[in-house]
Amino acid sequence: MEDGLFYSESALLNRVLFYSDYNDINIFVEDEFKEFIYENIFQRMFNYKIKINKILPMKGKKGVEKAFQEYGGAYDGKPAIYLVDGDFDLVMGKEMISSPNYIYLEKYNIESYYIDEKAVLKYMAGKMKTTQKNVSEKIQYSGWEDMIYDAMKELFINYMIAQEVFPEEKNVGISPHTFFYKNGYVNINKVEEYINQLRNRISDYDIKYDLYKRKFETILSGDTTKLVCGKYLLASLSNYLREKADVRFKEDDFIYFLASFFDIKTLDFVKERIVSIINARQL
Numbered sequence: 001m002e003d004g005l006f007y008s009e010s011a012l013l014n015r016v017l018f019y020s021d022y023n024d025i026n027i028f029v030e031d032e033f034k035e036f037i038y039e040n041i042f043q044r045m046f047n048y049k050i051k052i053n054k055i056l057p058m059k060g061k062k063g064v065e066k067a068f069q070e071y072g073g074a075y076d077g078k079p080a081i082y083l084v085d086g087d088f089d090l091v092m093g094k095e096m097i098s099s100p101n102y103i104y105l106e107k108y109n110i111e112s113y114y115i116d117e118k119a120v121l122k123y124m125a126g127k128m129k130t131t132q133k134n135v136s137e138k139i140q141y142s143g144w145e146d147m148i149y150d151a152m153k154e155l156f157i158n159y160m161i162a163q164e165v166f167p168e169e170k171n172v173g174i175s176p177h178t179f180f181y182k183n184g185y186v187n188i189n190k191v192e193e194y195i196n197q198l199r200n201r202i203s204d205y206d207i208k209y210d211l212y213k214r215k216f217e218t219i220l221s222g223d224t225t226k227l228v229c230g231k232y233l234l235a236s237l238s239n240y241l242r243e244k245a246d247v248r249f250k251e252d253d254f255i256y257f258l259a260s261f262f263d264i265k266t267l268d269f270v271k272e273r274i275v276s277i278i279n280a281r282q283l
Contacts, residue, residue, distance in 0.1 A: 024053035025278065026075045028067050028082045031110070032057040037259050038083075041110070044264045045271050050278075053078045061085065065097065073101050079277050083270065085109040086226065087172075088160050091215045103273055111230025114255065115237070116262035117141050123257045127247045139244045144184070148236050149224040151186040153216075155179065156227050158195050160212045165202055176235035184240025234258075 029038055035055040042052055053076065058064045061084050067075075068082045079101070086105045089096055096104065107113060120141060121132040128135055159171040179190045199205045220226045238251045 024051045024078045025274065026054045026056060026078050026080045027052060028056045028058055028064050028075075028080065030058060030060050030064055030084055032059050037256065038110075040256075040260055041264070041267070044260070045267060050274075061087070068097060068099070068102055073099075073277075079281055081274055081277065083110075088163060091212070091219050091227075092160055092164065100273060100277055103270055106269065107226045108229045109231070111234055111255070112225065112228065113266050114230060114258035114262050115145075115225070115233050116258065117145075118263070119258045119261035120237070120241070122261055123254060124241060124245060124247075127249055128245050135245070139241060144237065144240050147186060148233060149228065151179075151188060151191055152228045152232060153224045154195065155191050156229070157209065157212050157216060158198055161202065161205070161208045162198055164208070172229050176229075176232040179232075180236050180239065182239060183243035184236045184238070186236070 027038065027042065029035075031038075035057060038055045039052060042050070042055075056067070056075075058067055064082050064084050068080075071080050074080050082097075082099075082102045084102070084104055086108055088094070088108075089104065105112075120139075121135050124135045124139060125132045128138070156172075162169065162171040179187055179194075181187050202208065216222065216227060234251070234255060238249075238254055241254075242248060
């Protein structure tokens with residue numbers, strides 16, 4: 001609000017872009033050595049019209065929290081944004097920071113957003129030297145998606161149980177490849193082995209399982225795309241595509257391509273928050 005005027009969302013963004021000399025932002029993230037990926041994502045988000053002063057990796061969520069406690073809404077004289085993974089925080093009822101500048105992803109982590117069929121088809125068309133239509137028929141993406149999310153849902157519900165009961169032990173941090181064959185398919189035996197071992201160690205396992213399954217269905221509306229860690233999805237998808245298409249590629253190159261072409265509108269909630277923060281500093 002300024003001089004009695006109310007700005008629509010699009011008008012606010014245009015106004016922010018108009019003040020381009022002043023809208024440098026600092027973005028704190030968890031991931032180390034991925035500044036170039038985040039820079040790419042945020043440049044896409046704002047169509048290269050907002051200057052990013054710095055991407056600051058903090059080596060995990062606790063590091064981001066510490067930075068927020070120290071710097072608050074501004075760092076180095078510029079607006080500060082703190083972007084962290086959703087993890088299991090919402091479903092498990094963990095304490096979460098409430099601030100316009102502190103943004104939790106709605107999915108498990110940033111990699112979870114890269115899983116985008118159109119981006120996958122575009123990448124594989126280049127690798128297979130054929131049309132995206134032919135790629136689609138060859139790789140059967142929807143079949144992979146159904147397979148991976150169905151199996152990973154059970155694993156990640158159990159990871160929440162493990163995180164509550166045995167917080168000092170690895171859960172999501174277990175190597176994704178533990179649960180996949182070399183062709184990217186889920187090794188159901190390995191998943192069941194993990195779940196059975198967990199069940200045998202917890203006397204009230206069934207109660208906890210029912211609790212977290214209900215929370216997943218109510219808080220996340222049963223949306224498995226918000227539950228599963230993107231690193232698991234990418235590990236499976238990379239090997240699945242190599243096997244299906246009989247091509248070779250580096251996983252890092254594949255991931256960077258997906259980060260460059262996934263549907264950026266899935267992060268509109270982040271964009272809107274940043275726009276409102278920058279605009280507030282101009283008033």
